[in-house]
Amino acid sequence: MSADRFAQRKAAQGYRSPGMRDACCNCVHRSAGAITFDGGRATGYDCTLGKFLVVPQGICDRYAPAVIARKPTPKKENDQ
Numbered sequence: 001m002s003a004d005r006f007a008q009r010k011a012a013q014g015y016r017s018p019g020m021r022d023a024c025c026n027c028v029h030r031s032a033g034a035i036t037f038d039g040g041r042a043t044g045y046d047c048t049l050g051k052f053l054v055v056p057q058g059i060c061d062r063y064a065p066a067v068i069a070r071k072p073t074p075k076k077e078n079d080q
Helices: 002-013
Strands: 035-038 041-047 052-054
Touching: none
Parallel strands: none
Antiparallel strands: 035 041, 041 052
């Protein structure tokens, strides 16, 4: 019950988690694999554009959001 209350508070405030904000963690130029130093937690990525190490929360002027592929919805028999 309390989880719903906190979710409502976050939504009302416009809260966005780090994965939802524009940052290196969701940029098309970041490496596919994370660099981990801290017990398996993602602590960095390689920037494929600039060829340097970046932190997940970082951002630059060349940020480009990664496109998330969606599965196509099946067509109904009546659709053309």
